[in-house]
């Protein structure tokens with residue numbers, strides 16, 4: 215026969231643990247996916263909000279520049295310029311600056327085409343001034359007569375980074391001078407600070423070449439410096455952009471950039487990536503921790519419940535074995551409905567088995583032992599008698615005149631009479647004796663530890679008891695009994711022989727006139 219490897223089936227506990235894992239892990243993964251999705255959404259929303267802020271800041275800068283430019287354009291029409299009255303024009307320019315109270319970081323200068331400064335509000339009128347000033351875009355004012363906003367450069371008077379808005383001054387239809395306003399970058403730093411960005415966030419303004427004009431932090435260190443290549447690359451794209459960049463200090467920033475078509479300047483706002491990811495990481499860590507706690511708790515509960523279920527099921531093992539042995543099954547409460555139901559089924563199966571066993575060994579009408587059981591018990595008891603040197607007697611009982619009762623009162627009354635006979639036999643015999651119905655109106659009794667004489671004495675009494683009138687309602691029946699008695703070891707040594715001799719003696723009783731007991735003679739012993 216081929217060898218068969220039996221694989222051990224998984225336990226309830228392992229199945230429950232698997233169930234818990236199958237429930238908790240997908241839920242946790244789903245939560246991770248949702249949190250990550252939410253994180254991406256928030257990041258996207260924040261990017262859009264930031265872009266809006268950058269756009270608003272950029273137009274604030276544009277408005278500021280435009281306002282300065284328009285003040286200059288108005289001043290450039292001053293009649294004092296045409297009259298070469300620079301002294302009065304100087305005072306007028308100062309008044310314009312004074313009217314713009316917040317503009318102490320602006321100065322006004324008047325230059326001719328050679329770059330000679332005729333006045334500069336940063337110096338008293340008449341004080342020496344650079345004879346050949348130059349700023350980027352100076353020439354174009356004379357060439358195309360249009361205002362210019364320069365990039366950041368080092369001013370000749372202040373020797374610090376500065377930028378200039380220059381407008382043409384027309385005299386007799388020709389550009390005779392350029393009137394310009396020098397603006398310190400600090401003006402834009404203030405504009406950035408007004409936004410009150412959260413700590414760690416950085417905003418910066420860049421001119422058209424990507425030079426840092428203002429920055430929310432470390433202004434002194436960075437002003438006039440070129441932006442990082444990533445920023446410059448995105449500035450040149452001339453668009454609104456959301457991208458990742460790294461600062462000079464090596465901090466990776468989530469950056470938004472807004473570019474102005476008017477000034478050609480740009481504003482960038484950056485949030486450290488760390489600020490973004492830290493929140494996500496913390497949330498994910500909390501989720502993982504919560505999942506682990508939940509998993510551990512659920513596994514512990516599953517382990518406990520699995521143990522209880524297993525104990526309930528194992529509680530059925532004993533009753534199942536009892537059932538197998540044909541014993542009456544007792545099932546204790548198992549505290550699990552299904553196990554209790556199986557236990558109940560085992561009890562019912564045991565009851566059915568017991569009933570079947572009883573039916574196999576007993577007479578259906580009287581409930582007495584049948585011939586099979588009688589033979590079995592006689593054989594068992596004979597073995598004991600042989601070992602213990604004790605005696606045993608068999609009484610073979612046949613009713614006299616029973617057929618007449620059947621015939622006179624019917625079969626049912628005959629049955630009732632047979633039951634009454636059985637009851638009288640049971641009532642007369644000892645607990646240790648076995649009463650059997652061998653068939654029809656024939657009965658037998660095996661009397662353990664009883665010799666031939668005692669058995670014969672008992673048989674005679676039994677004849678009288680069985681011959682007493684039988685009353686069923688208003689019916690009364692008269693029968694009697696003939697009994698043959700045989701004993702071990704006096705008459706026979708085997709069950710068959712004992713029954714045979716008792717039967718023969720019973721026939722002798724019949725032959726002798728019925729209603730009597732006859733002993734099998736010891737002489738007939740085999």
Ligand SMILES: Nc1nc2c(ncn2[C@@H]2O[C@H](COP(=O)(O)OP(=O)(O)OP(=O)(O)O)[C@@H](O)[C@H]2O)c(=O)[nH]1
Pocket residue numbers: 579612613614615616617618620624625626627628629632653654655
């Ligand atoms: N009511 C009933 N009658 C049965 C049953 N089994 C057998 N009999 C009848 O019992 C009778 C037994 O026959 P006999 O032993 O000849 O009847 P008897 O009148 O006692 O005859 P003797 O033994 O010679 O006295 C038969 O008529 C059977 O049909 C039973 O279970 N119920």
